[in-house]
Amino acid sequence: MGFWSRFRRFYLAVLDAIVVNLAVLLALYLRFDGVVPQHYIDNYVRVAPYFTLVTLGIFTACGLYSWILRYAGIDAVLASAVGSAASAAALWALTRYWVNRSFPRSVPIIAGLLGFLLAGGLRLSVRVFMRLEQRARRMIDSGDTIRVLVAGAGDAGAILGRELAKPATPQRKIVGYIDDDPAKKGSLIYGVKVLGPRAAIPSVVEELGVLEVIIAMPSAPPEVTRAIVEVCQGLGVKIRSLPRLVDLAGRGFELDMVREIEIEDLLGRPEVKLETDKIREYLAGKRVLVTGAGGSIGSEICRQVAGFGPACLIMLGHGENSIFTARMAVEDEFPDLKLEVVIADIRDSARIRDVFAVHRPNVVFHAAAHKHVSLMEENITEALKTNVFGTLNVARAARSYEAEKLVMISTDKAVNPTGVMGVSKRVAEMVVRSMSEGSPRTTFVSVRFGNVLGSSGSVVPIFKEQIARGGPVTVTHPEMKRYFMTIREAVQLVLQAGTMGKGGEILVLDMGKPVRIVDLAEQMIRLSGHMPYTEIPIVFSGIRPGEKLFEELLTAEEGTTATNHSQIFVAKQNCLSQKAFLEGLALLEGELFPRDYECRLFDNDGYRETPGGSGGSDEADAIREVMKGIKEVAPAVDGGGTSSGARVAESRGYWGEGRDRLVLASREQLIKLLKAMVPAYDPSRAQKSGEEAGASGRA
Secondary structure, three states: OHHHHHOHHHHHHHHHHHHHHHHHHHHHHHHOOOOOOHHHHHHHHHHHHHHHHHHHHHHHHOOOOOOOHHHOOHHHHHHHHHHHHHHHHHHHHHHHHHOOOOOOOHHHHHHHHHHHHHHHHHHHHHHHHHHHHHHHHHHOOOOOOEEEEEEOOOHHHHHHHHHHOOOOOOOEEEEEEEOOOHHHOOOEEOOEEEOOOHHHHHHHHHHHOOOEEEEOOOOOOHHHHHHHHHHHOOOOOEEEEOOOHHHHOOOOOOHHHOEEOOHHHHHOOOOOOOOHHHHHHHHOOOEEEEEOOOOHHHHHHHHHHHOOOOOEEEEEEOOHHHHHHHHHHHHHHOOOOOEEEEEOOOOOHHHHHHHHHHHOOOEEEEOOOOOOHHHHHHOHHHHHHHHHHHHHHHHHHHHHOOOOEEEEEEEHHHOOOOOHHHHHHHHHHHHHHHHHOOOOOOEEEEEEEOEEEOOOOOHHHHHHHHHHOOOOEEEOOOOOEEOEEEHHHHHHHHHHHOOOOOOOEEEEEOOOOOEEHHHHHHHHHHHOOOOEOOOEOEEEOOOOOOOOOEOOOOOOOOOEEEOOOOOEEEEOOOOOOHHHHHHHHHHHHHHHOOOOOOOOOOEOOEOOOOOOOOOOOHHHHHHHHHHHHHHHHOOOOOOOOOOHHHHHHHOOOOOHHHHHOOOOOOHHHHHHHHHHHOOOOOHHHHHHHHHHHHHHHHO
8 A cells, every 4th residue: 555655646647648548549439430440540649649748737737646546526526527628628739730630520529528537437436446345344333333323414414424434433333314404304415314303313313223423513503402412311322513613713624523512502592793893993903911811711811812913912810830721722822922921919019010010001801810609708808808909909000001991800799799709709890990980091891790611610510520420419409590601602792891881880791591500410410421310419518608599690779771782781880989988998908918018009097088089978987987896896816906907016027925816807807897888798698598498498
């Protein structure tokens, strides 16, 4: 085989030389019914060497010696037709003008047709032989062969069938197609029959011993995929699919693209329609900073922003490993993009200021945050430092260095929060709104949406890991519901939201209908080829602190107004006054950071009204009263009532006698202050909801 491959073109040229001359002689015999006058033979013998060389040159120009014959198809046949027609024209010209003798005009035409049949047949013969050999081998179906049923008899299904029929995939045998188009029933695709609509899948699986169903409908809506999966469930077959058109992104088809059905395929929503011109207008040629660039949302923002041609993409993150991985992914996909990577903690105001001073970003996507509900419930100070004051650092730097736009990623847990993570993000929304007031050059907006499928630490990867271990799959409560969208979809809408807003708005993404978590778990177990409760158990662990049965995207008071995009709305806000909010923020900082902490943003004595300010406000006075009450009852290990600031002064150095004193505020103190700043924050509501849910579950 190696010897043949090396000299393939030479052998083909020799065979073509024989074929084209044979075609002319046959044409003469056909023209004269088998009795050819000798002078026609003599005339052709004189022109034959030149005709052969010209024809081989034409065939070379048509690319007929570039084909690997085992893959020759319709393109090779078309090239043979063009080459044969040109060869016939060359024969006519040579016999008419070269030998200047009479020659039947019909002979070049007949010779061209015969040459096409012989030259084209020669090129297809290898593929025909291999196909016959392959079918002969597959008639003896070994026990290791996976019998495949393809759902979808369109172009994608045909391409898949062709790939599965190649010798390189002997482990799989396609036994039939399924398609809901009644006109296709009974037709053949590469020799394989279309057996009927999706309703016929159970009978076909049983009759033909199908072990795998591949859904080959990349442009089909999620409802169709979901319906086929439902028909296949319980049949004991493995379900796989081709990627959606949006995931193919113009790439050529490869068999490796066939993948396991993902839960995203079944929970998908209508495709996001982007106004790409508007997005490109504010991203192309700009310096774009993404905080939290190593996270699931941040890294996807980087990838999608890179596609709009920014002048520079600045990836900022705290965890070096996640940032390293995210950078490698962006560099692989966009090798020509100018990329800057910054390791920084957004809680360090001095470092963030320096990042903005050096890189001068035009657009900022703020995705850095602590997001795990149960962990933040146990670590309230860290949640507030990162989600509130990290956001404040980034927002102040964006305003100070006159970035054009800042888009903060928020969450549905900020609505009527019952947990620390939710209330910290609600205060972060208020920070962004506060920074927008009086901002001359920078537009600030927050984007609020629900859970993202497949993000790190989210329910889907956790369920996958539990299923891979054989269970049990842990669900908090049978009635718990959440909003879901894919990472790609969420980021697309975030970029779109960046084109909107005049400053301070909270943009709410349309999350569709909420999904029961237990339904999600059951579906994922079935997709893995197992049965829920019997093969993979599902256990209910109970609602954890800070969680709610149902998430909300809006409070009852907020409501929404429409935008020019059908999937994005503006929440109407009811917030504290600017002075009251800044007063609360200053007091909160005093409880979270020691007085000698060099990167504090507010004066050690709290917030001071700027000259010409409006003076006090009832809301600010109320917050100060709350703090006064906290100070009066603040617990101390030594029995004293010393404030956190005073305690810090006593505990410098190696802490000495003050080593047992608390430096920062307690959880109870912080919760009281947060409730004053966010009246909707009610930690007890989560507990009541959990107790009610537990009672209903027991009932």
